[in-house]
Amino acid sequence: MQAREQISEIRQCPRHGYFRGSQCNCGSPGRFILSGFKAEKLGRIISGALRHFPAELGLKLDEHGWANIDDLERAIAAKYSWARREHIEAMLDTDEKGRYEHDGERVRARYGHSIKVDLDYPEADYDLLYYGTSEEEADRILEIGLKPVNQHHVHLSKSIEEAVKVACIRTENPVIISIDARKAKENGIRILDAGPVCLSGPIPPEYLKIE
Known part of the structure; x- marks a missing residue:
C-alpha cells in the first residue's frame, strides 16, 4: 500500500x-x-x-x-x-x-493523469531508463511488459536511485528493471521527457531486464 x-x-x-x-x-x-x-x-x-x-x-x-x-x-x-x-x-x-x-x-x-490529455513534451533521449517495483511484480512485468495502470502513461525514472525511491513507497525490497530506451525509440516506441520522469505507453518485455 x-x-x-x-x-x-x-x-x-x-x-x-x-x-x-x-x-x-x-x-x-x-x-x-x-x-x-x-x-x-x-x-x-x-x-x-x-x-x-x-x-x-x-x-x-x-x-x-x-x-x-x-x-x-x-x-x-x-x-x-x-x-x-x-x-x-x-x-x-x-x-x-x-x-x-x-x-x-x-x-x-506534468504526469500522473487518469484523464486523457496530449502532453506535448519532447521525446526522451536516453540509453536506459528505470522502473522500480516489488519482487512479486517483477517477474510478471518481464513476462508481459510494462503497461499503464490507472494512468495513461507508464512512469519511468531517469536514474536507478530515483527508481529505488519510487519503489520503496510500495515495497521494502525493491527490484529495478532497466528499459533499453534507445532501442525502444529506434523501433518506434514513443517515450516523452516530462522533466522529473519520462512517460510512455506499453513497453514490450524484449526491452526490459532486471538490473
Missing part, C-alpha cells in the same frame, strides 16, 4: 520565496503561508483537479492539460473557502516531486 504523503507547513522567505518546513535554507523563518494539514488537503485537490476529475470541479483543461490558474482558484475555493491564489502558487512552486508546471497564468500536471 502506498504510504500517505506528509506535507510540511509552507512559509515564504523574503529573499528566496516559498519553502516547506520551519526555516529557509538561508536561515530565515519566513512568513507563514499554510499549515501542513491545509497543505495536504490543498495538494490532494490540486492533483485531482489537474489529473483526475477537473469536470467535477467545473474546471476546463485544454488539450495539453493546461488550466487557467484563476479558474483553478475558483474551483478549489468552492470546496475550500480559505484557499487563495497565493496558497495554490505556494503549493505548485514547492512541490518536491516536480509534479506541476506553472507558466504565468497557466498550470498543468
